[in-house]
Amino acid sequence: MLNSSPELREAVQDASRSILSGKFTTLGVKWPPRQPAGLFPKDIWRLDPVTGKLWPGADIYCFDIPYRHEKQLGDVKYVWEFNRLQFLQPLAADVALTGNPEALAAVETAIESWAGSNPPFRGVQWAEILNVAMRAISLLIVSSFCEGHLSLETEKRISTLLRAHAFWLERFPSAFSSANNHLIAEVAAEYLVAVAMDRKAPSHAQEKAWRILCNEVEKQFLPDGMNAEQSPTYGAFSAEFALLAIVVAEATGRTVPEGMRSRLARFAEYVFCLADGQGRVPNIGDNDEGRVLILSRYEERYPASVATAIAGVTGADIAGVVHPYPTLRDILWTKQPPMSSPTSGNRTFSDGGLSIVRDTIAERSVIMTFDHGPLGYLSIAAHGHADALSISLSLDEQPVLVDPGTYLYHSGGTWRNWFRGTRAHNTLNIDGMDQSTISGSFNWSHKAKATLTARDDGPPWTFSGRHDGYLKRFGAMHERTVERGSETVLITDRLTGSRIDKDVEIAFQFAADLTVEVNDQQAVVARGDDRLLSIAFSHPGVVDVRRGGDIGDGGWVSEKFGEKHPACRLTWKGRMPSEGVRTSMNIIQSKQKAAPGRQEDVR
Numbered sequence: 001m002l003n004s005s006p007e008l009r010e011a012v013q014d015a016s017r018s019i020l021s022g023k024f025t026t027l028g029v030k031w032p033p034r035q036p037a038g039l040f041p042k043d044i045w046r047l048d049p050v051t052g053k054l055w056p057g058a059d060i061y062c063f064d065i066p067y068r069h070e071k072q073l074g075d076v077k078y079v080w081e082f083n084r085l086q087f088l089q090p091l092a093a094d095v096a097l098t099g100n101p102e103a104l105a106a107v108e109t110a111i112e113s114w115a116g117s118n119p120p121f122r123g124v125q126w127a128e129i130l131n132v133a134m135r136a137i138s139l140l141i142v143s144s145f146c147e148g149h150l151s152l153e154t155e156k157r158i159s160t161l162l163r164a165h166a167f168w169l170e171r172f173p174s175a176f177s178s179a180n181n182h183l184i185a186e187v188a189a190e191y192l193v194a195v196a197m198d199r200k201a202p203s204h205a206q207e208k209a210w211r212i213l214c215n216e217v218e219k220q221f222l223p224d225g226m227n228a229e230q231s232p233t234y235g236a237f238s239a240e241f242a243l244l245a246i247v248v249a250e251a252t253g254r255t256v257p258e259g260m261r262s263r264l265a266r267f268a269e270y271v272f273c274l275a276d277g278q279g280r281v282p283n284i285g286d287n288d289e290g291r292v293l294i295l296s297r298y299e300e301r302y303p304a305s306v307a308t309a310i311a312g313v314t315g316a317d318i319a320g321v322v323h324p325y326p327t328l329r330d331i332l333w334t335k336q337p338p339m340s341s342p343t344s345g346n347r348t349f350s351d352g353g354l355s356i357v358r359d360t361i362a363e364r365s366v367i368m369t370f371d372h373g374p375l376g377y378l379s380i381a382a383h384g385h386a387d388a389l390s391i392s393l394s395l396d397e398q399p400v401l402v403d404p405g406t407y408l409y410h411s412g413g414t415w416r417n418w419f420r421g422t423r424a425h426n427t428l429n430i431d432g433m434d435q436s437t438i439s440g441s442f443n444w445s446h447k448a449k450a451t452l453t454a455r456d457d458g459p460p461w462t463f464s465g466r467h468d469g470y471l472k473r474f475g476a477m478h479e480r481t482v483e484r485g486s487e488t489v490l491i492t493d494r495l496t497g498s499r500i501d502k503d504v505e506i507a508f509q510f511a512a513d514l515t516v517e518v519n520d521q522q523a524v525v526a527r528g529d530d531r532l533l534s535i536a537f538s539h540p541g542v543v544d545v546r547r548g549g550d551i552g553d554g555g556w557v558s559e560k561f562g563e564k565h566p567a568c569r570l571t572w573k574g575r576m577p578s579e580g581v582r583t584s585m586n587i588i589q590s591k592q593k594a595a596p597g598r599q600e601d602v603r
Helices: 006-020 042-046 076-082 089-098 101-117 129-145 152-173 181-197 202-221 231-249 258-274 300-313 412-418
Strands: 347-349 354-361 364-371 391-395 397-402 426-430 437-442 444-445 452-454 462-467 476-484 488-497 503-508 516-521 521-527 530-537 541-547 556-557 564-575 581-587
Touching: 006 089, 006 101, 042 076, 042 101, 089 101, 089 129, 101 129, 101 152, 129 152, 129 181, 129 202, 152 181, 181 231, 202 231, 202 258, 231 258, 231 300, 258 300, 258 354, 354 476, 426 476, 488 503, 503 581, 516 541, 516 564, 521 541, 564 581
Parallel strands: none
Antiparallel strands: 347 354, 354 364, 364 391, 391 397, 426 503, 437 444, 452 462, 462 476, 476 488, 488 581, 503 564, 516 521, 521 530, 530 581, 541 564, 556 564
16 A cells, blocks of 8 residues: 655654654644653643643533633643644554554554543534544544554544544534635545545535535635645645545546646646745745644645645646655655756746746846735635735745744734734835734734736846735835846835835845844845845935844744744835835855956945
8 A cells, every 4th residue: 555665664664763752843842751651641632732731621512612812721732733643644654564563552542542531522622623624634544554453442433533523524614714724624634534434425425525625726726826825835735635635536536627636736836936946935924834644743845745746646747846855745646756857937926926036146046036915815814924025035045035934823922923024024114014904813904905016027027016005004005126137136115105205114034044244234144154145225224133132123033833043134214215215135156156356246
């Protein structure tokens, strides 16, 4: 059943050994170590690893637990993450590949403990339907990988649990403003459970779940390939659920709609257009490290891994395919696509609202993004960031100007708002205000509308856009033009409207390993002794760089959920002149590439 490379077998066994030793880490947090003889005590399912406190269990009906407003027990997300049971996947894979008896015993012990501690619909583990869906898929993976190895009692427990999960998924589907990646996960799980349980003809539940899944894929993946939630990682998350369902559907003789396959293939094209040669993409929008098939380790290049799987499943000819690292997905996608040359030139994804530049400037490879899309998906735009007209920039496949990332959700408080707010992104703000108005951890009451107003591929290339996020409050529209000079990226910001004489801040957030030195109106950016950029502003203002500090003082980036690191944030502050402010970013040729005798221009 399992086709695997030597590298993947080694990765599976490494993951299995780590879990069997009692170690578990996710979302930047380590769970208390457990002895191999006692991996799954009954209280482990309710434990918050940060506070050490226990969340409500079987004595309370799940929807009577006010987890959204709980302040003392900790962040329920950590508890839910452990109870997705995804750590069972590499154990089950180890059983399938090697027959490891210790891994099999751990699987059976975990399922017995979980079932005994979490009766249906009691306790916090049943309160969030997305996690019910993900746990159901983990149980299906265990049942499939360990087929022929599990005891009869464990098989009965899994069957009973799956029926309860299927009932809960159908009873409480995500709807209205919450019908985003959650709904795709839920109906994918419903479909997969129904296939596993249907002994004869497909049931009504199976047909209904499949129909909704097909429809949602074509809703949530736009015609140009971008996902409507404005997050490459959430797009990959949704795509992975759909891919798993497609693999099972084809194995059972079901015809997969061409529209569904083509939307996923276009998403893969988008990812590889966005990614560097190592498969890394900018941290656009939210990213909580949600994955479907995992080896219980952090995946830095998750979207590229899923995009590679899409190429393998659909057979689509996609430019830029990379194989980031061995993953559990490789076991299922047996048609690994060949590596291919990276995409080149400029690309605008007009439905999703993102332009991508791939160029060579001063003999450095350049990847730049320009965001002119919507805030997010549906009325609450739950996973969007207030980043209209922001840019990202990498040089020689190393990040320079970055999206700050996510950091935390429910427990983040004001930090949650900072990381998704306008000031944390590479764009302009007026009086320190966000373009869109935050009204909760996953809600926005006012959403800026951004558009691409002009594009010229040149040479030299030029992109222009604007947004109305400040129009109602300040009577001003923000317009930005990004264009190439000879060895320079030029960014011109201006305000238009009835009241344009405003105090503004133009911000640039740099990667955590960069230094920025300011001298009057100019700044020099370096990585170690490699000088990358010299930056100058066309109009006098207060130019400052700060790193870390309190919220709003300096820069922070979150490369992983649950972690934040101080990083240089360069700002220009002043009264916006009628002609606007031009930021000149001169790209400095690498010393290793510079011709003998040539002097660097840092003007």
